[in-house]
Amino acid sequence: MGTDARFDRRPIGVEQIEDWLELLAAVEAEDRVDEHHGAEDLHAMLADPYCDFPRGSLAVYDGERMIGYGYLKARTAADQVHEFYYLGAVHPAYRGRGVGAELLAWAEQAALPLHRERYPDRPLSLYSSSLARDTAAAALYEAHGYTAARWFHGMTRDLTKPLPDLPMPDGVEARRFTAERSEDARLVRNEAFRDHWGSTESTVESWAHMTEGPAFRPELGFIAYEGGSATGEGADGAGEALGIVLAEEYAAHSEATGERDLYISLVGTRRQGRKRGIASALLVQALAAAREAGFATASLGVDAGSPTGALGLYEQVGFTVKDTWVAQLKPLWQPGDPA
Template sequence: MLLVSAPITVPEGLTSRPLRREDAHAVFEVILAQESHDLDEPMIEEADIVSDWSRPGFDVAGSTVGVFDGERLVAYGEISGTGRGDAAVDPAYRGRGIGTALAHWMQDTARAMGETEIGMPNPRGSAGDRLLEALGYHVRWESWGLELPAGASVPERPLPEGYAVRAAEESEYDQVWTVQEDAFLEWSVRDRQPFEDWRAQIVNRPGFEPWNLRVVVDPDGRVVSMAWLQLTTDTSYIARLATRAEERGRGLAQALLVDAFETGRAHGATRSELSTDSRTGALGLYEKVGMAVTSTWVNRGIAL
């Protein structure tokens, strides 16, 4: 079923329309401008947008809106998943009510989709965070970016006998997806992500290589833990990390951290990063192995 993006009222002199897949680069540039202003270091990659918008279950036109000054995209909003939205405004266009208009558009669009709540993350104390707080959004959870300090390494922890860590084989991708979704759905209130959407975000992400997907397998060859490693110019970033519930407490996640960051270094990375949020309870684990918080994000939501 095709969705219809809600209307939006923009300041005089600007225009709006639903976005198209070919707008992904312009959206990347707007988010990059915002993150460059709000963070010590931007985190967005164009591949993030391209892969998200390539999901079979994502209707780009029905789930997005762009705000334009002539031909130039200066702000955008999207409903990217259950209860989740994203938006960005070029810092040069702040103070004109665009962020407020996007927030109301997001609410109207999510309500039309049958959602009961909508929200999004922002760096703590940023303009976006302050705006949502002023509009009555409540804090749903916090998240943190972490980095392994220069010269440090995650302590080695031996795997249980018969277990092995390696790159996932293509025939195991459905197991990797299952491990991730089973673990994430313990704390994330959403529907199970379809396998083809998962493939679009990970396996079909621009630049994906088979070694990006790391797994721990048990003595029977069953995937019991997974990590998805992304590599930028100089940074290895673990975007997802999950372990089967009955296998936790045995050092599998720590072994994957060691393996993933070593793999990243072998492919040219000089920095090692990941992120986590307060719903997972994993912050202490990462700090215990020597990682340090570099950024804090606040996810605020509002009932519809």
């Protein structure tokens, strides 16, 4: 396998973090998607319980320079089909030389044994994404049999601008995220995203990886409860948990831009809490707290075809679309096919 025998290939490990950071910085300088990474972020990726970097990652080197990478992330469940997620990029100076095609071909081969260990009786697809404005990437995926399956927007908001007055409905109270309330938030997340395209449940293991990660900001996360102590439900007898807004901050972004950005990682409302203004009220509360803490902007990602109308909610709160990504999907294997 390979397009150039001079290139070296190896799995990604801790010893390559500096090389990986340099590659990611070069990609950001070219693509300008406003994604900046630090060493602690990459350490967190390497510790993801749903990744197997020794067997499920590949770095391509030209001498001492990492010029491309790819890795696989398993889903927490195979709901009919296991959509194994592939993430990767190629250094701008090496695009058009077959490195991206090699990485895709590697991913399709590497995914099968890892998939069969987790979900041997389920079909396998490979799920990746590309910038909508990156026509070369779209052509690469199409040439390798991928179908554009869904569109996702990256949105941003200037926190120096006024926030709308969107109060919490009567009987519902917002409480800050705490370790004691974490399980309430996980259960809300799982019910809220059950009808979202491509979503699988957050397991206890994957939830811990996120909420204990270096980017997570518990003090800027909120959970909406209804009913209070009379029900005895929820952490601290807070009532029934109906909605969540959780957030992250990436230190590398602040270092690169000189401004703090709050990334809204999760917004979700259980079915009985929808259409009541809970999500918008929680979001405004989180944005207000972020502004008070010194954040200049906020950002988030949203499924353009969300059945809950999330795009309209975010626009109501003042977010605007900055970029769009295309979900690329390819069926790879199903039970009964040759191994």
